[in-house]
Amino acid sequence: MxxxxxxxxxxxxxxxxxxxxxxxxxxxxxxxxKLPPVDGxxxxxxxxxxxxxxxxxxxxxxxxxxxxxxxxxxxxxxxxxxxxxxxxxxxxxxxxxxxxxxxxxxxxxxxxxxxxxxxxxxxxxxxxxxxxxxxxxxxxxxxxxxxxxxxxxxxxxxxxxxxxxxxxxxxxxxxxxxxxxxxxxxxxxxxxxxxxxxxxxxxxxxxxxxxxxxxxxxxxxxxxxxxxxxxxxxxxxxxxxxxxxxxxxxxxxxxxxxxxxxxxxxxxxxxxxxxxxxxxxxxxxxxxxxxxxxxxxxxxxxxxxxxxxxxxSRYDAAKAKKGLKIGLMSTDLHVHPFPPYERALQVARDALTKAGHDVVPFVPYEPGQGLAIMGDAFCADGGRDVLEAISGCDEPLGPQVTGVGKPEKSAYELWQINKRKTVYRKRALDHWRDAGVDFVLCPTSVYPAMKHDDECWILYTGLWNLLDYTAISLPVSSVDAKLDPKRSSPPHDGWYSDDDRRWNDKYDPDLVDGAPIGLQVVAGRYREEEALGFAETVWHAIRG
Amino acid sequence: MxxxxxxxxxxxxxxxxxxxxxxxxxxxxxxxxKLPPVDGxxxxxxxxxxxxxxxxxxxxxxxxxxxxxxxxxxxxxxxxxxxxxxxxxxxxxxxxxxxxxxxxxxxxxxxxxxxxxxxxxxxxxxxxxxxxxxxxxxxxxxxxxxxxxxxxxxxxxxxxxxxxxxxxxxxxxxxxxxxxxxxxxxxxxxxxxxxxxxxxxxxxxxxxxxxxxxxxxxxxxxxxxxxxxxxxxxxxxxxxxxxxxxxxxxxxxxxxxxxxxxxxxxxxxxxxxxxxxxxxxxxxxxxxxxxxxxxxxxxxxxxxxxxxxxxxSRYDAAKAKKGLKIGLMSTDLHVHPFPPYERALQVARDALTKAGHDVVPFVPYEPGQGLAIMGDAFCADGGRDVLEAISGCDEPLGPQVTGVGKPEKSAYELWQINKRKTVYRKRALDHWRDAGVDFVLCPTSVYPAMKHDDECWILYTGLWNLLDYTAISLPVSSVDAKLDPKRSSPPHDGWYSDDDRRWNDKYDPDLVDGAPIGLQVVAGRYREEEALGFAETVWHAIRG
CATH class of the missing domain: 3.90.1300.10 (Amidase signature (AS) domain)
Structure with missing residues (x-):
């Protein structure tokens, strides 16, 4: 045309x-x-x-x-x-x-x-x-x-x-x-x-x-x-x-x-x-x-x-299970979650411990590798699908996580991405099994809702897509500008990178005061029943 | 190197x-x-x-x-x-x-x-x-x-x-x-x-x-x-x-x-x-x-x-089910099975009917489309994987169903093959569901074992790989040169193509006399228990 x-x-x-x-x-x-003005x-x-x-x-x-x-x-x-x-x-x-x-x-x-x-x-x-x-x-x-x-x-x-x-x-x-x-x-x-x-x-x-x-x-x-x-x-x-x-x-x-x-x-x-x-x-x-x-x-x-x-029966068993071993994943090792997530995790840990559960630290398996595989998979076509879709009438292209601007891979190269994915999934499964946790609790994101037209960081959720695990986001908290001030110094384990620091610089407690904060309950693959049951336990411990 | x-x-x-x-x-x-001579x-x-x-x-x-x-x-x-x-x-x-x-x-x-x-x-x-x-x-x-x-x-x-x-x-x-x-x-x-x-x-x-x-x-x-x-x-x-x-x-x-x-x-x-x-x-x-x-x-x-x-319980229920509706798929619409398969299907139909089951004709959904998708999927890399594997010491390349000699597809083109596959699987599922059969009975191959160094035709089995259905091959019969003579005229519905005729020309009853003949019991996806249970029914009807 x-x-x-x-x-x-x-x-x-x-x-x-x-x-x-x-x-x-x-x-x-x-x-x-008669509509209210657009404000905070x-x-x-x-x-x-x-x-x-x-x-x-x-x-x-x-x-x-x-x-x-x-x-x-x-x-x-x-x-x-x-x-x-x-x-x-x-x-x-x-x-x-x-x-x-x-x-x-x-x-x-x-x-x-x-x-x-x-x-x-x-x-x-x-x-x-x-x-x-x-x-x-x-x-x-x-x-x-x-x-x-x-x-x-x-x-x-x-x-x-x-x-x-x-x-x-x-x-x-x-x-x-x-x-x-x-x-x-x-x-x-x-x-x-x-x-x-x-x-x-x-x-x-x-x-x-x-x-x-x-x-x-x-x-x-x-x-x-x-x-x-x-x-x-x-x-x-x-x-x-x-x-x-x-x-x-x-x-x-x-x-x-x-x-x-x-x-x-x-x-x-x-x-x-x-x-x-x-x-x-x-x-x-x-x-x-x-x-x-x-x-x-x-x-x-x-x-x-x-x-x-x-x-x-699987749902009931998960919901009724006492003395759960819960992996608390407080970081993706790339970008520290903003302070309100740290507080939410702390609240959750205290509540779950009080309810008789064993909350242990959980470090995700090589999330950087996972991020690279996701990027390669999503970008494999060099953006051809997207460019074809917008070509019909030349609408402007907005931000997206696709291959636009990147070289298209060959089918053989895509097979190699698939292969890396399966190796990664095997290692992550062994890592998870060896940790012996019933489920993992982690932030849903790095940031609460932010100003429009920003960039995005999706590793806290995307990791579970790559592994194909069941995950539920629960609205456990919200930003409190007083309780969740901007960090005045680097996190206790230091910034992972300039990117980590750059992301955290975006945190503006006054702007996002009151914005919801979600945590994820992550169970294994095809464990929807267990995830839903465990989520009830988490929810009642924190809110009940 | x-x-x-x-x-x-x-x-x-x-x-x-x-x-x-x-x-x-x-x-x-x-x-x-002290070994016997290599003969028939x-x-x-x-x-x-x-x-x-x-x-x-x-x-x-x-x-x-x-x-x-x-x-x-x-x-x-x-x-x-x-x-x-x-x-x-x-x-x-x-x-x-x-x-x-x-x-x-x-x-x-x-x-x-x-x-x-x-x-x-x-x-x-x-x-x-x-x-x-x-x-x-x-x-x-x-x-x-x-x-x-x-x-x-x-x-x-x-x-x-x-x-x-x-x-x-x-x-x-x-x-x-x-x-x-x-x-x-x-x-x-x-x-x-x-x-x-x-x-x-x-x-x-x-x-x-x-x-x-x-x-x-x-x-x-x-x-x-x-x-x-x-x-x-x-x-x-x-x-x-x-x-x-x-x-x-x-x-x-x-x-x-x-x-x-x-x-x-x-x-x-x-x-x-x-x-x-x-x-x-x-x-x-x-x-x-x-x-x-x-x-x-x-x-x-x-x-x-x-x-x-x-x-x-699923296995037991399948095994005990009376009055099964069985789809008899006697052809893949591309190559007629050799005469001993026709006899095996006839024997199976008679035995199952006698056992009180309802044996109805089943025509597979557009097997030619399926064949094309399989070919494109297996050949997507233009044979790079195979060529890489043999390049280590330049062993000669034998016959294979891969992309060697064909152009390599791009990742986007591979996505389009995946897309065609899913559309095909949806239509075939609707077709299967609308047929209302408990399972399909069909030949395992066109031919019994044949002379070494020939070509192969895999649509009777490959179709179920494409659809990801559970399939079991049962050794229901064997070639009897007397009962299974070479066709003296085209099949009742005529040759589908020169290829069909060419394949059937390979049939040599004397050479393959006594060679086993297999039929497949095909249930749906993730129906291993049902397939195993139904196979018992077929086996006992034919052999019991």
């Missing part, structure tokens, strides 16, 4: 945004004049206090616990239709505040919700374990009838003619997908901004980013515009926004949940597969999602999903 | 073979003059009748059922030492007849067997589920202290300093690895010949090949020089030699069994992973191996093995 024939990307963007916004009911669209103050409560929601709708959307909401739906205390409408309203307000939405499916969702209500009325039975639960989906997940642009301007108009398997299983379980959410261009970055849909803001502090790549989910679920969202994670993209937005986020091992039918960038990159996982406001929501998806037998519809049904 | 500096490959070969043969005890080494007659019984084995040793090695042998070992009816010695003797005779052995570990094995006997004597307990079972391993599996050349001359002398995980788990289960076995150069071919160790012959008819790539195992287990062998399979390499040699062979789904620590060609090729699987003389042996390996918790030692313990 010559440049002359290419569509004007800015025109496409304007049209796409206008089409989306036209689907926001006028009565739910708060005029800009939290807007999480604004939708509940702005007067648009009825008291019942406020009550519905303030139920953080998905299980509580599901119980009320099953008992017909609420109809699916009214729960959906409450969330539609709140999502519309959220959208004007923090810009999380890419695609709107309100009409479809309303129809599905009515069907669920009719079904329950007629049969006395819920459709499935998620009966009536509105859910938001990261833009990648196809919903029949709308685009899944993954924020590439050139993908606008490629309407899905079928649901992704995840979408279909959610609907089968009774969930009601009603919006899709924002992500960074290429999906290979840990902030959420792109040319097509713009930047998503952090509802706790709109001067800060939401992390990424599932940052639309992070923002929307945190502001209670959705009770549960589905993101994806190839280097931390569920856990980082969960951590930055004060949510729970689960990265399962590869293919435990069905990715089939989701649009992705760099498709065919199998060295480190992207996985999907839920973000929600209580830990039990992650468990409920996991059980519901597995109950749908995803292996019948996704050729990559192994047949591993939910194991209640 | 300049040519001047490279070792003379023929000298390396001569030295390596001499070193190996020096490990054959002189008293077990039958002089060439079976030599399976020769070791039992040549006078070298004692009657007790004949009795031991004639026990085909691994479970029966294990029971006698556990009851101390036989010691591990005497069972091993019987198999060592028979393997030595076998070696002079059909050339299956690459590496000899008799001394280590004798020591391990004595330890097992002492342990059972002292504690009254067997070490594990394979207590005292001699096992042979395809050359890929490292045993500490010997080479794992995979038949590359340039790999001679790279002594392993550790056991492969499979080796270690077998020993932990009480098995006694005592020899390693032959495979083709590159491992990417379905016959078993190479410059380093020569050609392995089929004990049923030494004018014929054994199939491959695990042809050393096929020959050694068939001639009862080993009760159970471990092969590997990336396109049929366990099932083809099992089929050609009249054995049972299991290809599990990828990474169900631990490949870690095995040497391989084309390492890092992950598009279609090679897997390991057992070959043995009774079906129960496959089940016993599977249970024993999984009982060793391979996921603790191999980072790629998912934590999927043996499920007795």
């Amino acid at each position: 010559t440049t002359a024939q290419k569509p004007d990307w800015k025109a496409v963007v304007a049209r796409k945004r206008a089409e989306r916004d036209a689907l926001i009911p006028a009565e739910y669209d708060i005029p800009a004049s 103050k939290s807007v999480v409560s604004f939708p509940a206090t702005c007067g648009l929601l009825t008291p019942a709708e406020v009550a519905i959307t303030e139920i953080d616990d998905v299980d509580v909401l599901l119980a009320k739906l099953a008992k017909r205390e609420y109809t699916a239709a009214e729960v959906l409408e409450a969330y539609i309203k709140r999502a519309c307000i959220a959208h004007r505040l923090v810009n999380p939405i890419t695609e709107i499916h309100f009409d479809d969702a309303r129809r599905w919700a009515r069907e669920l209500d009719d079904e329950l009325q007629a049969t006395g039975k819920t459709r499935g374990p998620l009966h009536g639960l509105p859910v938001s989906l990261k833009d990648q997940f196809r919903i029949k009838g709308s685009d899944a642009t993954i924020a590439y301007v050139s993908y606008v108009g490629r309407q899905a003619d079928h649901d992704a398997v995840c979408t279909a299983l959610l609907k089968e379980a009774g969930a009601v997908p009603f919006v899709k959410t924002n992500l960074p261009q290429t999906i290979m970055f840990a902030e959420t901004r792109n040319e097509l849909f713009g930047t998503t803001l952090n509802p706790h502090n709109r001067l800060l980013h939401t992390g990424g790549s599932s940052g639309g989910e992070g923002a929307l679920v945190a502001i209670k515009g959705s009770p549960l969202g589905v993101g994806t994670d190839v280097g931390g993209s569920v856990r980082i926004p969960a951590g930055m937005c004060g949510l729970f986020g689960l990265r399962p091992s590869s293919h435990r949940f069905p990715y089939e039918g989701a649009v992705n960038s760099m498709e065919g990159q199998e060295t480190i597969p992207s996985v999907l996982g839920p973000l929600t406001r209580t830990l039990s929501g992650l468990t409920t999602f996991t059980k519901a998806i597995l109950a749908g037998r995803p292996w019948l519809y996704d050729p990559l999903v192994p047949e591993m049904p939910w194991s209640q | 300049t040519t001047a500096q490279k070792p003379d490959w023929k000298a390396v070969v001569a030295r390596k073979r001499a070193e190996r043969d020096a490990l054959i005890p002189a008293e077990y080494d039958i002089p060439a003059s 007659k079976s030599v399976v019984s020769f070791p039992a009748t040549c006078g070298l084995l004692t009657p007790a040793e004949v009795a031991i090695t004639e026990i085909d059922d691994v479970d029966v042998l294990l029971a006698k070992l556990a009851k101390r009816e036989y010691t591990a030492a005497e069972v091993l010695e019987a198999y060592i003797k028979r393997a030595c005779i076998a070696h002079r007849l059909v050339n299956p052995i690459t590496e000899i570990h008799f001394d280590d094995a004798r020591r391990w067997a004595r330890e097992l006997d002492d342990e059972l004597q002292a504690t009254g307990k067997t070490r594990g589920p394979l207590h005292g079972l001699p096992v042979s391993l395809k050359d890929q599996f490292r045993i500490k202290g010997s080479d794992a050349t995979i038949a590359y001359v340039s790999y001679v002398g790279r002594q392993a300093d550790h056991d492969a995980v499979c080796t270690a788990l077998l020993k932990e289960a009480g098995a006694v690895p005592f020899v390693k076995t032959n495979l083709p150069q590159t491992i990417m071919f379905a016959e078993t010949r190479n410059e380093l160790f020569g050609t392995t012959l089929n004990p049923h008819n030494r004018l014929l090949h054994t199939g491959g790539s695990s042809g050393g195992e096929g020959a050694l287990v068939a001639i009862k020089g080993s009760p159970l062998g471990v092969g590997t399979d990336v396109g049929g390499s366990v099932r083809i030699p099992a089929g050609m040699c009249g054995l049972f062979g299991l290809r599990p789904s990828s990474h169900r069994f631990p490949y870690e620590g095995a040497v391989n060609s084309m390492e890092g090729q992950e598009t279609i992973p090679s897997v390991l699987g057992p070959l043995t003389r009774t079906l129960s042996g496959l089940t016993t191996f599977t249970k024993a390996i999984l009982a060793g918790r391979p996921w603790l030692y191999d980072p790629l093995v998912p934590e999927m313990p043996w499920s007795q």
Whole structure:
């Protein structure tokens, strides 16, 4: 296509945004004049206090616990239709505040919700374990009838003619997908901004980013515009926004949940597969999602999903286990986590020790090697996939962790990367097994949410993608500018490098005061049940 | 390395073979003059009748059922030492007849067997589920202290300093690895010949090949020089030699069994992973191996093995299931199986129908597409891996299914192959699910064992590697020159192509009279338990 024939990307963007916004009911669209100014103050409560929601709708959307909401739906205390409408309203307000939405499916969702209500009325039975639960989906997940642009301007108009398997299983379980959410261009970055849909803001502090790549989910679920969202994670993209937005986020091992039918960038990159996982406001929501998806037998519809049904006994055993041996990983040996993470780890260690567990130091296996392998895997195509995707209309290329500007590898060289990966994974497995820990507790990131348009450091999460271990981010704390002052001297073990010092220089306690701090519970591979069980133990020790 | 500096490959070969043969005890080494001439007659019984084995040793090695042998070992009816010695003797005779052995570990094995006997004597307990079972391993599996050349001359002398995980788990289960076995150069071919160790012959008819790539195992287990062998399979390499040699062979789904620590060609090729699987003389042996390996918790030692313990209930349910719906796949739509396969399928259909099952036609999903994807995946490196491996001493390159002579793909192009694979697997899964079959029954190959130095056609097995389905080859029949004459006219649906006709022209009933015929039971992905259970049903219907 010559440049002359290419569509004007800015025109496409304007049209796409206008089409989306036209689907926001006028009565739910708060005029800009009535919105609070964009500043460092939290807007999480604004939708509940702005007067648009009825008291019942406020009550519905303030139920953080998905299980509580599901119980009320099953008992017909609420109809699916009214729960959906409450969330539609709140999502519309959220959208004007923090810009999380890419695609709107309100009409479809309303129809599905009515069907669920009719079904329950007629049969006395819920459709499935998620009966009536509105859910938001990261833009990648196809919903029949709308685009899944993954924020590439050139993908606008490629309407899905079928649901992704995840979408279909959610609907089968009774969930009601009603919006899709924002992500960074290429999906290979840990902030959420792109040319097509713009930047998503952090509802706790709109001067800060939401992390990424599932940052639309992070923002929307945190502001209670959705009770549960589905993101994806190839280097931390569920856990980082969960951590930055004060949510729970689960990265399962590869293919435990069905990715089939989701649009992705760099498709065919199998060295480190992207996985999907839920973000929600209580830990039990992650468990409920996991059980519901597995109950749908995803292996019948996704050729990559192994047949591993939910194991209640493994979950129960993990949750009940006394005297756990917990590996505390306080550093990735490359960048020291900012002071609020150090405090969070200290709090966690004290609480878990008090609860009778054995908290021991855990040093990750050669994380530098892991980082190099990840970089080589993600960059192997020399950015061809990304460049092809943006070439359709020459949209500008933003920041990303891909091979753009790097030489393309050959297939043989890619095989050598795979080989290094397997050697690394073997050594790391031996290291983990020899440590004899039940799980590892570590920071979700180096930094809390930071100013928009920064760089990203993803080793604390990416390491577990490379090893394919199950990891859950828990919102254990938040920055307290008084308790977490900037370091006045180097950490006790000194700076690892100029880069370490440079990263830590970015810490601005006053700017990020109150920003959420996440820690990860990391269990082994395909140990979703154990990770969820152990996370309960950690959560209750710290918060209970 | 300049040519001047490279070792003379023929000298390396001569030295390596001499070193190996020096490990054959002189008293077990039958002089060439006392060996039968190489002709079309079976030599399976020769070791039992040549006078070298004692009657007790004949009795031991004639026990085909691994479970029966294990029971006698556990009851101390036989010691591990005497069972091993019987198999060592028979393997030595076998070696002079059909050339299956690459590496000899008799001394280590004798020591391990004595330890097992002492342990059972002292504690009254067997070490594990394979207590005292001699096992042979395809050359890929490292045993500490010997080479794992995979038949590359340039790999001679790279002594392993550790056991492969499979080796270690077998020993932990009480098995006694005592020899390693032959495979083709590159491992990417379905016959078993190479410059380093020569050609392995089929004990049923030494004018014929054994199939491959695990042809050393096929020959050694068939001639009862080993009760159970471990092969590997990336396109049929366990099932083809099992089929050609009249054995049972299991290809599990990828990474169900631990490949870690095995040497391989084309390492890092992950598009279609090679897997390991057992070959043995009774079906129960496959089940016993599977249970024993999984009982060793391979996921603790191999980072790629998912934590999927043996499920007795799934096995029992599959075995007991009545009224199965069985898909009979009589063709790959490219090459018609030779007449003895048609008869074997007919026999199986009649027997299964009589046993109350519903046998329906099954047409595979677009096998031509599958073949193209396999070819592209295996050839992606343009043969660089293979060329590098032989460059060490310029050994001649034999036939192989690799990229030698083809252009090397780029990493981006390899991603596109991966993408096509996933699309194909999704469509094939939908196709399979919609067919609603419990399992598929199909030929293991187009041809029985054929003359040495031919070409190979692997679509009947390779299709299941691409889809990663569990498949078991059963020795259901053998060629009967009278019952299976050469076709006098085209098949009822006509030749698919000149290639189809060309392949079928190779069929020579007189030459291959008596050669084994295998059929595969194919269940879905990670359905080893179901495949083993269904295989029992098929076996009993046909043979019971």
